[in-house]
Amino acid sequence: MTRLTDDQLNALKDRNPVAAIAGDWVALRRKGRAGQYVGPCPICSDDPQSKTAARFECDGDKWVCAVCQDGGDVIALMMRREGIDFAGAIERLGGRREEAPTPAIAERRGLQDHAAGLSINARPEYTGEILAAWQRGWRKGEARAQYEVFARERERTRLWGFWQAAIPIARAYGLHNYFSGRGLDLPPAGCKLGWHPAMPYFANGREREPPLIHTGAAMLAPILDANGRFSGLHITWLDPCGPKGKAQIIHPDTGEVLPAKKVRGSKAGGYIDLGGARDASRMIAGEGIETVAAVHTALKRAGRDLSRTLFRVGIDLGNLAGRATETLPHPTLKTAGGRPQRVPGPDFDRSAPAMPVPLGISEMILLGDGDSDPFLTSQAMERARRRAVADRPDRIVRIRFAAGGKDFNDMIKRPA
Numbered sequence: 001m002t003r004l005t006d007d008q009l010n011a012l013k014d015r016n017p018v019a020a021i022a023g024d025w026v027a028l029r030r031k032g033r034a035g036q037y038v039g040p041c042p043i044c045s046d047d048p049q050s051k052t053a054a055r056f057e058c059d060g061d062k063w064v065c066a067v068c069q070d071g072g073d074v075i076a077l078m079m080r081r082e083g084i085d086f087a088g089a090i091e092r093l094g095g096r097r098e099e100a101p102t103p104a105i106a107e108r109r110g111l112q113d114h115a116a117g118l119s120i121n122a123r124p125e126y127t128g129e130i131l132a133a134w135q136r137g138w139r140k141g142e143a144r145a146q147y148e149v150f151a152r153e154r155e156r157t158r159l160w161g162f163w164q165a166a167i168p169i170a171r172a173y174g175l176h177n178y179f180s181g182r183g184l185d186l187p188p189a190g191c192k193l194g195w196h197p198a199m200p201y202f203a204n205g206r207e208r209e210p211p212l213i214h215t216g217a218a219m220l221a222p223i224l225d226a227n228g229r230f231s232g233l234h235i236t237w238l239d240p241c242g243p244k245g246k247a248q249i250i251h252p253d254t255g256e257v258l259p260a261k262k263v264r265g266s267k268a269g270g271y272i273d274l275g276g277a278r279d280a281s282r283m284i285a286g287e288g289i290e291t292v293a294a295v296h297t298a299l300k301r302a303g304r305d306l307s308r309t310l311f312r313v314g315i316d317l318g319n320l321a322g323r324a325t326e327t328l329p330h331p332t333l334k335t336a337g338g339r340p341q342r343v344p345g346p347d348f349d350r351s352a353p354a355m356p357v358p359l360g361i362s363e364m365i366l367l368g369d370g371d372s373d374p375f376l377t378s379q380a381m382e383r384a385r386r387r388a389v390a391d392r393p394d395r396i397v398r399i400r401f402a403a404g405g406k407d408f409n410d411m412i413k414r415p416a
């Protein structure tokens, strides 16, 4: 018999609590703490129904007999009582159950194991059709992973095509109108924004014939990875007559108003370059293009020196701050079950990607929007701060929130 894995052994013990197995043989009585029993010994007692015997004590995991001077786990009990070996005891306790007892489950396990980074030789305990099924699952995982690489690259190529077809912001009057309509100056020189006259809006990311819901003018912002490589596109469909200058896009079947923004391609660990100094020592970053543009506008109008300042957009709060290592209870929000809502805490997960901060940046200002829950947002901002300081301990990070639950764009006075 091949060795049981620890998991299999634990599973077998879980299925066979000592007290339940012993209780089938002898009359056990409760003793003290819950789950503790006392009674005749299944191995050595001559009266298994004795109401007074106290030589044998057990709980779910262990037993001990004062007369046998022995004890152990449920397997040891079975071996002593039945006079059988380890393999026999395992058999009597229901046998070794594969976590993949059927080919269908083994195949699923193979997929999971591939995703967990295990090699195709990782399960020597499997044999025969179970092994074949597990390997089928693993190979399916491998094929999917390769397809994902292919699909990601193909999407990147498509998005790059849209970006190449876009009119750069300097000549894009549609974008000039959008920014001035929101009371904002154009972002500083070097900002990577473009205007596409006929950007398609698909209902979903379905590979074959995704429903086309809208085609129209859009602001395009390339998403760059930590190396500055094009990895995706942030798209905002525009309409000078729409709410806040954005297109109102309605799903033709459901009547649902859809977000006028979409992110395609890879976002994690990326950012949008909103321009500014190339050799900057200070960086201003926030979740959205308009937020960061609003703060740029306010600083510029106040005559502040921006010659050493860089402007970046983190795309969303999750990417701005990265993943947390743990969650915290929300001070006031409750779940439907009445327990405190949990939100990601301030400690960052080093292994997870987030908006990159160039090493040359010695001062960073993080902009918190008022449109998410304040506690959630402040935890995310603190997480982004700790991440930035961990990369460069002398870095100063300031966190600024828009006043009174507004966003920074609301705080800019629109020109009369």
Ligand SMILES: [Zn+2]
Pocket (backbone or CB within 6 Å): 041, 042, 043, 044, 045, 055, 056, 065, 066, 067, 068, 069
């Ligand atoms: Zn005994």
